[in-house]
Amino acid sequence: MEEKKENNNETIIEVIDFGPLRITGNFILKDLKRDTETSSDEIWLCRCGKSNNKPFCDESHKK
Amino acid sequence: MERDKSLSGERKYSNDEITVYWKPEACVHASYCYRELIDVFDPSRRPWVDMKGASTEKIIEVVNLCPTEALAWKWNNEEKNKSIGDDQTNHIKFRRPELIGNNVPEVKQHPVSVKVMPNGPLVIKGNFTLNYSGNKKEVTESIVSICRCGASDHLPFCDGQHRKIGFIG
Numbered sequence: 001m002e003e004k005k006e007n008n009n010e011t012i013i014e015v016i017d018f019g020p021l022r023i024t025g026n027f028i029l030k031d032l033k034r035d036t037e038t039s040s041d042e043i044w045l046c047r048c049g050k051s052n053n054k055p056f057c058d059e060s061h062k063k
Numbered sequence: 064m065e066r067d068k069s070l071s072g073e074r075k076y077s078n079d080e081i082t083v084y085w086k087p088e089a090c091v092h093a094s095y096c097y098r099e100l101i102d103v104f105d106p107s108r109r110p111w112v113d114m115k116g117a118s119t120e121k122i123i124e125v126v127n128l129c130p131t132e133a134l135a136w137k138w139n140n141e142e143k144n145k146s147i148g149d150d151q152t153n154h155i156k157f158r159r160p161e162l163i164g165n166n167v168p169e170v171k172q173h174p175v176s177v178k179v180m181p182n183g184p185l186v187i188k189g190n191f192t193l194n195y196s197g198n199k200k201e202v203t204e205s206i207v208s209i210c211r212c213g214a215s216d217h218l219p220f221c222d223g224q225h226r227k228i229g230f231i232g
Contacts, residue, residue: 011175013187015219021209028174033181044111045185049213054232055179
């Protein structure tokens with residue numbers, strides 16, 4: 001059998017309960033509303049609709 | 064024919080020149096269609112597709128934008144379907160068989176695409192692991208749509224509620 005295990009480049013998308021979406025690994029974020037493109041190792045994206053820094057989480061969900 | 068199987072449960076809409084196919088279960092509400100062409104694709108109308116709402120050329124252009132395979136199209140004249148270019152991304156001949164059963168797609172290494180849809184969901188495409196509510200889902204060469212408005216009845220996934228609540232963001 002071939003070695004199938006991926007390296008650390010794996011992209012993981014984690015839905016935090018009652019919180020944001022955490023994305024780590026190899027990805028490109030394109031914001032079609034604000035016309036921006038971001039690539040980083042880790043981002044936190046708003047899922048509650050209330051952030052004042054969309055698409056990113058600013059912890060407004062806790063309020 | 065295998066292709067016919069993958070077309071089950073879908074709806075068809077035609078004008079004199081083309082037929083548009085819609086596969087509801089493949090739709091992730093990315094919302095390209097109605098944002099670009101509300102006269103044809105209006106989710107609040109039944110039937111929601113009106114082929115009289117725009118030119119054939121414009122309808123093809125917008126169907127080709129659909130990031131999933133929910134929308135596809137073909138010429139009614141079969142002769143014309145034989146010479147379809149690669150740029151016609153959502154022509155029915157490019158639709159993949161269902162990603163189910165023993166049909167395991169080839170895994171490619173490329174960055175996962177995360178798109179923030181204006182006033183809509185996150186559309187995430189590629190190969191990744193999705194962890195939610197204690198579930199771990201391996202997504203392979205596929206697409207998921209994550210709610211950004213907080214109003215979905217199917218969290219964490221988008222169900223189109225952002226439109227109903229008038230989400231801006």
